[in-house]
Amino acid sequence: MNIFDIIGPVMIGPSSSHTAGAARIGYVARKILAKEPVRAEIDLAGSFAETYRGHGTDRAIIAGILGMKPDHEDLPRSLEIAREKGLQYRIETVRLPKCHPNTAVIRLWAEDGDMTEVEGASVGGGNILITRLNGLESAFTGQCNTLIIPHRDTYGVIAGVAQALAAFRINIGNFRLTRQAKGNTAIMTLEVDGDVSRELLMLLRALPNVLHVVYLHANE
């Protein structure tokens, strides 16, 4: 925590958890898709489902999906902007068993059919926790610089990533691996100290069996 967690963040109101946090979940979903989304399905659960209109949670999530940060002036107009840009969206309220009170599931599609599903919770003060990623369990907050690397579940991939980071003198603060079944797609999530450079990202993307690399900068 630092002074700007208290005198801050700068955000569009009215609620840090229902508006600012919601926008961040949408933003992270877009970053993970890593392409311009053309279709979005959003499921709202818990108190998101109950109060989303009065808090602009729907507008905040769509704004995030459009690439706006929680303090973007256009956030309240995001539904209109989505229509102008041709982003199709559908918002539904659902019941999710055993989820955090403020949870959203976001499915995004790109023009070429690529699809991402992100489940995230708004945990207070505008902070979020991503709880599932493309059906796999996850747990990251985006408060540290984070690398999300879907890869083929086979030997040597993790070592390759770790070596590449070491070569760039990047320390790993937290590491998490989830997989569905042996040999399928797995996802590693790494929280790192220091900034990951463009070269390092290129190197990581070129590693064998790495499918995709998403980098979330803490200040985004």
Next chain:
Amino acid sequence: MLDYMNLCRMAQLARERSISLGALVLADQAEQMETTEEKILETMDRQLTVMEQSAEKGCSATIRSMSGLTGGDAWKMYERACRGVSICGDFCVNAITTALAVAECNAAMGRIVASPTAGSCGILPGAVLTMMRKKKIERKTAIMALICAGGIGMVIANKASLSGAAGGCQAECGSASAMAAAALVEMAGGTPQMALDAAAMALKNQMGLVCDPVAGLVEVPCIKRNAAGVMIAITAADMALAGIQSVIPVDEVIEAMRDVGEAMPCALRETAQGGIAATPTARELTRKIFEKGENK
């Protein structure tokens, strides 16, 4: 480096170095964030600018919240301030206007600085911007006061909580008032100990305040609690500057606030199940808001 767990210790350090609380926190934050004091001052200057913009935007006759429940009250207060007829005097009526304006800007999906939260975002600007305007306090001094307020907020966050869901409105508006009270003392040139006494007195006066937002929205009673919150801060600051001390030290008051928050039933912690949110009128309004939503 400071651990932000003990305000009395921080005041003692500031006294030993003959600097203000704000200056102590600034130096420490520069070290902890591995940056320079100038960088922190620059960012805080931007937060202050956002506060000014939200106060401007919220003071409007036509502004309305998403639910339609609130808006336009800051404008009414502003008109009264202009007529010069208020009971509480020029400074206070302007502080109330600013607090309402920022809180109404928030409810209308405007841009604000959560300080410490969105629901309580009007209190600190109500104090700081009014000092700048009415007492000709320099911008530099106002920025240092925000840093002082941030230091108080960090200690409350560490020892108790700043969220209504966790600790009731005393944790949001109460903490904001404590921060604003300390900021006022710092701007008025009081000692670090006076700043702490002011913070303690402000927090004591909101001890037990529950979080009970109508329909779960950050509007009723939140917006008007920003007005009352800044008045409590002004009262506490003036008392401290007069030399009145808080009998109970601020660190103990914060711990008491934490204990009261933990003892609060869930219905009084942001769930809209109790307090003002559970009144017949609130229930009726809730029904109407959700009906309107369904028809959209």
